[in-house]
Amino acid sequence: MSTVPAETGARIDALLAPWKGARRDSLIPILQDVQEACGFLPKEAIVKIGRHLDLPASKIYGVATFYNQFRFQPPGRYQVMVCRGTACHVKGSAAVLEAICHDLKIRPGQTTRDGLFSIEVVACIGACGLAPVISINGEFFAGVTPDGVAAILDGFRRKEVASA
Amino acid sequence: MLDPVSAAAGAPAFPRCCERCFHSPETPCRDLVACLEAGPLCHEDATCAAALTARREAALRLRPARPVIYVGTGTCGLGAGAAKTLRAVRAWLHEHAREAEIVEVGCIGLCSFEPLLDVQLPGRARLCFHRVTEQVVEPLLETLFAGEVPRELLLGQMRGEGGEAWPGLPCLDEHPFFAPQTRWVLAHCGVADPTSIEEYLARGGYRALARVLHGRTPEEVTGTVEASGLRGRGGGGFLTGRKWRFALETAADQRYLVCNADEGDPGAFMDRAVIEGDPHRLLEGMAIAAYAIGASKAYVYIRAEYPLAIQRLRNAIAAARAYGLLGRNVLDTGFNLEIVIKMGAGAFVCGEETALIHSIEGRRGMPRPRPPFPAARGLFGKPTVINNVETLANVAAILDRGAEWFSSLGTATSKGTKVFALSGTIARTGLVEVAMGTPLRDIVFAIGGGIPGGRAFKAVQIGGPSGGCIPESRLDTLVDYESLKTVGAMMGSGGLVVMDERTCMVDVAKFFMDFIQRESCGKCIPCREGTRHMLEILQAITRARGREKGKETLERFQGVVHLQRLAKVIQDTSLCGLGQTAPNPVLATLRWFPEEYEEHIFDRNCRAGVCAELRHYSIVAEKCKGCGLCLKRCPTAAIMGAPRSPHYIVPDLCIACGTCLDVCKLDAVLVA
Numbered sequence: 001m002s003t004v005p006a007e008t009g010a011r012i013d014a015l016l017a018p019w020k021g022a023r024r025d026s027l028i029p030i031l032q033d034v035q036e037a038c039g040f041l042p043k044e045a046i047v048k049i050g051r052h053l054d055l056p057a058s059k060i061y062g063v064a065t066f067y068n069q070f071r072f073q074p075p076g077r078y079q080v081m082v083c084r085g086t087a088c089h090v091k092g093s094a095a096v097l098e099a100i101c102h103d104l105k106i107r108p109g110q111t112t113r114d115g116l117f118s119i120e121v122v123a124c125i126g127a128c129g130l131a132p133v134i135s136i137n138g139e140f141f142a143g144v145t146p147d148g149v150a151a152i153l154d155g156f157r158r159k160e161v162a163s164a
Numbered sequence: 165m166l167d168p169v170s171a172a173a174g175a176p177a178f179p180r181c182c183e184r185c186f187h188s189p190e191t192p193c194r195d196l197v198a199c200l201e202a203g204p205l206c207h208e209d210a211t212c213a214a215a216l217t218a219r220r221e222a223a224l225r226l227r228p229a230r231p232v233i234y235v236g237t238g239t240c241g242l243g244a245g246a247a248k249t250l251r252a253v254r255a256w257l258h259e260h261a262r263e264a265e266i267v268e269v270g271c272i273g274l275c276s277f278e279p280l281l282d283v284q285l286p287g288r289a290r291l292c293f294h295r296v297t298e299q300v301v302e303p304l305l306e307t308l309f310a311g312e313v314p315r316e317l318l319l320g321q322m323r324g325e326g327g328e329a330w331p332g333l334p335c336l337d338e339h340p341f342f343a344p345q346t347r348w349v350l351a352h353c354g355v356a357d358p359t360s361i362e363e364y365l366a367r368g369g370y371r372a373l374a375r376v377l378h379g380r381t382p383e384e385v386t387g388t389v390e391a392s393g394l395r396g397r398g399g400g401g402f403l404t405g406r407k408w409r410f411a412l413e414t415a416a417d418q419r420y421l422v423c424n425a426d427e428g429d430p431g432a433f434m435d436r437a438v439i440e441g442d443p444h445r446l447l448e449g450m451a452i453a454a455y456a457i458g459a460s461k462a463y464v465y466i467r468a469e470y471p472l473a474i475q476r477l478r479n480a481i482a483a484a485r486a487y488g489l490l491g492r493n494v495l496d497t498g499f500n501l502e503i504v505i506k507m508g509a510g511a512f513v514c515g516e517e518t519a520l521i522h523s524i525e526g527r528r529g530m531p532r533p534r535p536p537f538p539a540a541r542g543l544f545g546k547p548t549v550i551n552n553v554e555t556l557a558n559v560a561a562i563l564d565r566g567a568e569w570f571s572s573l574g575t576a577t578s579k580g581t582k583v584f585a586l587s588g589t590i591a592r593t594g595l596v597e598v599a600m601g602t603p604l605r606d607i608v609f610a611i612g613g614g615i616p617g618g619r620a621f622k623a624v625q626i627g628g629p630s631g632g633c634i635p636e637s638r639l640d641t642l643v644d645y646e647s648l649k650t651v652g653a654m655m656g657s658g659g660l661v662v663m664d665e666r667t668c669m670v671d672v673a674k675f676f677m678d679f680i681q682r683e684s685c686g687k688c689i690p691c692r693e694g695t696r697h698m699l700e701i702l703q704a705i706t707r708a709r710g711r712e713k714g715k716e717t718l719e720r721f722q723g724v725v726h727l728q729r730l731a732k733v734i735q736d737t738s739l740c741g742l743g744q745t746a747p748n749p750v751l752a753t754l755r756w757f758p759e760e761y762e763e764h765i766f767d768r769n770c771r772a773g774v775c776a777e778l779r780h781y782s783i784v785a786e787k788c789k790g791c792g793l794c795l796k797r798c799p800t801a802a803i804m805g806a807p808r809s810p811h812y813i814v815p816d817l818c819i820a821c822g823t824c825l826d827v828c829k830l831d832a833v834l835v836a
Contacts, residue, residue: 025544027526028509032468066528066685067509069468085430086625086661087587089675095821099799102819123512123679125469126433127243128587128659129275129594138471139244146821147797 011037012045016052027053031064040071068123076111076118078156080104081135085124092146093132097121099146100134103153116160117153167475176361176483179219181212192488194496195384197374200365223362225284225326231264231309232326234282234290236354238271238440240433240594244278245297252301253281262309270441271584272354273595274341275587277319280354283308288778290325292336293317341592344610345572346599348581349557353441353595358476361483364444370489372564373448376455377497380563386412392567392577398515398552399630399656400741401578401645408629410539411547413459419459420548423450423556424520425466425473428512428529429628431659434583435553437595439466439473442557443480449556451490451501452563456498457549460500465520468507477505512629512683515657515805516740517542519685530685531740552657554583574600574773578644582655588625588662591616596660598643605639608662619664623756627656629676629683630745632752633669652752654745668774669757670764674702676749684742691743694734698750701727705764708777724765728754773835776820781835783824787832794824794833 008146015033019026027049034045041064050057064070090140096117101107104117111118127133130142134152171362178188179200184207187193199205200220204212225232233253237246250266257264272280277294281301284290285308294317296304296808303311307314313333320336329335336342354364364370376385390405411419423446427435439446446464454462459789466474481503484490492500506524513519514529521543523529542548558580562570571579578600584607587593591613598607608614608624615621623633633655634641641647645655663672681695701723704716713719730749738744754761763769770778783803788810795803802818813824825833 011297018771024526025524028523029507032507032509063526063528066530067511069509084679086628086659086672086675087431087593088432090588090661090663090667090672095799095819098819099821102800122469123428123510123683124430124432125239126427126436126467127240127275127586128431128433128661130238130243130278131587131593133243140239142243142245145823146799146819147823147827149799 008038008042009044009048012042012048015050019052022053024053024055027063028067031060031067031070035070038135040074043091063102072109074115076116078117078136079120079161080153081119081120081122082116083107083125083127083131083133083135084121085126085128085131088124088129088132091131095146096132096134096149099149100153103150116157172444174485178486178488180716181215182209184209184212187395187488189486189488189491192493192496194378195374196488196495196554197365197370201371214425217591219362220366223360223366225265226265227327228265228286230285231262231286232267232284232290233264234269234284236271236278236280237268237436238354239470240271240275241278242438242472242642243281244275245633246279246291248298249279249281249301250298252298253305256305257301260309267357268359269355269597270353270358271437273350273437273597274319274592275594276592277594278832280319282322284326287327289327289329290322291330291333292319292322294319301821322355340613341596341611343595344602344606345597346581347437347597348561349445349583350441350595350597352445353437353748356442358441358443359479361444361480361487363778364442368564369444369560370448372560373451373455373489374495376563377495377499382412382456382458385452385563389456389562392562392570393574393577394555394558394562394570395578395645396552397554397558397582397655397657399654401626401655404551404555405466407539407549407551408453408457410537411459411549413546416538416547418461418544418546419448419457420543420546420674421454421457421459421462422461422520422524422543422550423464423553424517424550425464425470425553426508426514426520427467427470427553427657428515428683429657429659431585431587431625431661432657433585436467436470436473437585438553438557438583439470439477443476444484445485445557445560446477446553447480447490447503449559449659451494452559453551453556454501455499457547459549460502461502461652462501463506463524463543464503465506465508465514465524468509474505474507481505489687511685512679513685513740513742516742519740520550521548528685530687531742533739537762554658559602575642575644575647577646582643582658584643584658586612586660586662588660589615589619589664589667590662592670596729600644601642603640603642604634607643607660608639612662615662615664619666621662622665622667623663623669623672625661625663625672626659627654627748628659629680630654630741630748631656632748633660633672633756634752635756638756652748652755654748666772666774668769668770668772669753669760670702671772673750673753674699674706677702677746680742681748682745684746688738688740688743690734690737691739691746694730694747695743697723698727698747701730705761706775706777709768711777721765730802773822779820780815781813781818781820781822781824782836783811783813784832784834785812787830789830789832791829792827793827797823797827799823 106120253699281296297821386408395401519529519531583597677699686692704720790808
């Protein structure tokens with residue numbers, strides 16, 4: 001991230017407003033709020049949260065980098081979450097992940113150049129009965145096979161073209 | 165300060181029968197639960213009594229005027245397409261100008277048969293149908309409303325739900341998936357409307373809480389739970405009542421209750437299903453536990469990956485608060501309880517008590533040495549009891565029906581039931597609740613229906629990354645905390661992943677080590693560095709000869725020699741449960757499947773054909789007719805060839821997914 005748009009700062013201030021008088025134990029909920037609104041944790045937000053909670057930015061980075069949930073890069077418009085739970089693994093999620101990476105030409109944690117897709121690997125979505133499972137922007141796809149990946153992703157690409 | 169997360173809109177109002185009832189959440193009614201059950205109690209009025217009875221019957225949908233359609237919209241149902249089914253049902257009703265009540269329920273447990281749709285026609289028993297995808301909705305409803313029951317879609321009729329039974333139709337509780345189960349915790353899941361507090365009350369909910377608050381001391385409640393023999397369902401299996409007693413006996417001005425719903429074990433989803441399907445059962449259990457230990461504030465630490473469960477829980481808390489069952493002066497007894505939802509941020513180690521406490525306090529979720537145990541010094545330095553969702557979901561029934569009732573089921577040391585999340589290569593996947601002491605074989609073969617496709621059973625993985633794999637020869641092991649330990653596994657939180665002959669045990673061990681080394685918090689060096697090194701050894705075992713350079717072959721053998729010693733060091737020198745149990749997946753597979761390790765090490769052969777580097781796909785030119793099917797389906801375009809001439813696979817592009825092997829009708833694909 002080179003520059004943060006001016007409105008981001010104002011947006012973060014607005015997000016912090018309801019947390020007046022918050023203490024350290026509200027740090028993770030605040031980070032979750034910011035990520036929910038911005039899609040990731042911009043540098044500016046970390047500094048502002050630090051000032052708000054009277055904590056050094058290093059402590060906040062320390063907490064934010066510890067947990068898998070927090071991202072420091074903007075995600076794609078469609079977030080592909082690939083479940084790598086045990087049941088999914090037994091049913092071949094490694095090959096599904098490989099096929100998705102191959103199709104999008106990125107690795108987990110990265111975003112495609114057009115900003116359309118990003119891949120995230122999650123420990124378990126909790127839908128083990130339907131393994132292997134992927135979820136794209138909250139929409140679940142059950143029993144995914146490596147050769148079925150392209151059709152799913154193409155569906156989202158078409159949606160994008162149609163709405164453009 | 166009000167936590168913005170726990171504030172929810174659209175809560176139901178306090179249930180008043182008429183103007184004479186002067187109660188509200190601010191002035192709660194002492195006899196609310198009894199009043200709703202057989203009221204009104206404070207005044208005599210036939211109209212009010214009739215209204216309350218009608219209200220109860222409506223909540224239970226005993227005599228519905230119009231058909232009721234239930235759709236299972238838990239996370240697993242939605243994954244199978246329940247949202248589309250629901251839309252199709254609405255569209256069909258609208259199109260045919262039919263009136264029906266639509267109820268969204270949680271998951272009844274049979275995930276592989278989703279989407280599930282139940283129909284209760286007026287005066288008749290509720291029927292449960294399986295695999296009702298959007299295309300099936302129209303023919304199903306048309307046949308049903310014409311008075312016929314489509315047998316091929318029917319799973320069974322529910323005994324005791326709705327009116328008169330259908331003659332000649334099978335009952336749901338006789339279905340092989342449900343018959344061997346004892347459903348206590350899951351009793352309402354998929355049956356009752358999880359968004360309706362009225363229905364929970366009408367089914368006898370909050371009765372135990374009312375009784376406890378009105379006439380039992382915290383010592384008595386703790387004693388009952390202790391006598392019942394209930395043990396923690398989250399993994400360790402510590403006696404719940406004893407944990408409560410420790411906290412109760414520690415003098416403090418403030419105590420906390422924490423419900424651990426951070427179901428981090430990959431392969432476990434029962435906590436999610438309980439919260440999605442029956443949130444009030446958890447809340448009632450929490451309220452009783454909080455009363456027993458003298459806590460006025462409770463936290464639910466739940467995974468952020470469970471948005472639907474969080475939503476349901478939030479609404480349930482708001483409803484319970486509106487009824488005066490939570491909040492200040494609960495049921496006018498002077499007992500206060502505030503329940504706050506804390507969303508976990510995705511760290512497996514936060515399942516460990518002290519790490520979880522650090523996470524709630526807004527710190528890195530790293531464990532600390534015990535003692536002091538959280539029951540003495542926990543959250544914010546105060547005595548804290550941390551219980552798992554399933555543990556707390558058992559509490560209300562124990563207080564309602566007594567410790568003897570609970571301890572009459574199970575084995576000598578493990579009482580009650582246990583919920584398992586059954587998944588993997590098995591015919592029927594889903595949530596299963598069995599009595600303690602049930603043999604694993606019954607769960608896998610009777611309830612789960614065995615392995616599909618005529619393949620052979622290899623192992624069942626229990627206890628997640630801390631557990632182990634149990635082979636066929638030990639399948640008669642009973643489900644019981646102690647028995648499972650004798651075979652190198654543990655109860656864990658209850659994930660059961662079934663593996664068939666196409667699963668490689670070395671690969672499974674590698675999968676868990678990869679998970680553990682990523683999730684190790686990094687505090688203890690043996691866990692942080694040791695698990696990574698174990699993973700490297702396993703990776704070396706599964707590496708192809710061609711990719712080894714210099715001394716790597718020698719190091720590969722050296723690693724194998726030291727594998728078990730390394731495991732021992734990690735077990736002995738790690739601070740928390742994660743590290744102490746981290747080597748279990750390797751040790752258990754090594755114990756029961758040594759021959760697979762030997763094949764990988766000496767022959768560089770993976771009998772299951774999983775380890776990609778030890779596997780090469782090729783096409784037999786004599787057999788290939790050039791149909792192009794594999795070429796079209798290959799996800800990485802690694803197959804080339806002209807139509808009607810033999811194809812070939814480019815090894816560098818192949819990810820060894822096996823799609824070509826599966827689709828080839830001529831058996832031309834060769835795996836070596």
